[in-house]
Amino acid sequence: MTGLIIRPVKTEEVDRLSEIEAACFPPEEAAPLEALLQRYGAFPENFLAAEADGLIVGFINGCTTDSPVLYDDLYHDAGHHKPDGPNLTVFGLDVLPDYQNQGIAARLMEAYIAKARSDGRKAVILTCKDHLVHYYQKFGFVCGGVSGSTHGGAVWYDMTLTL
Numbered sequence: 001m002t003g004l005i006i007r008p009v010k011t012e013e014v015d016r017l018s019e020i021e022a023a024c025f026p027p028e029e030a031a032p033l034e035a036l037l038q039r040y041g042a043f044p045e046n047f048l049a050a051e052a053d054g055l056i057v058g059f060i061n062g063c064t065t066d067s068p069v070l071y072d073d074l075y076h077d078a079g080h081h082k083p084d085g086p087n088l089t090v091f092g093l094d095v096l097p098d099y100q101n102q103g104i105a106a107r108l109m110e111a112y113i114a115k116a117r118s119d120g121r122k123a124v125i126l127t128c129k130d131h132l133v134h135y136y137q138k139f140g141f142v143c144g145g146v147s148g149s150t151h152g153g154a155v156w157y158d159m160t161l162t163l
Contacts, residue, residue: 003052004050004107006050007049008047008048009061015033016056017036017056017061017094020057020058020059023094023096024094028153029154038078042063042079043061043064043083046064047061048111057104058099058104058108060090062092062112064084064087064088066082066085067085067087068123068160069125069147070125070126070147071148071149074089075091086122088112088121089124090112093105109139110139112124113139121163125158128157129155130157133157136161139161142159145157
């Protein structure tokens, strides 16, 4: 997509992120506004937005951790964020349905991976559903099998990109 800008999220934009999250995930998996505000307060540097025509149409976020896998408590308590941790997590890669399949998610992921490298992280970790394993493998992620995560009652797969 031409004219797309990937940039840091501003404090006043977290409400918009909540709207996007609700449009992209089932209610039992979507982070509510309160959780996004808590996360943004703890690690704003790990929030990137995709802006098209002056409108945020997607975002990516996650904390840093010393854990080799993304475990459920990371989603629920920003206190688990370890600013000096070696691994950058992906809590969500969200693109509004009307803007999907235009390469926006890929641009967000590429920028996030570049950020992890420039910040000196050793890996980017995430969990995804079975149908997305192949998508993340395109970026170099390796599937570690079924995750211990039960977030939202779904079956997740651990994915790791070693930097």
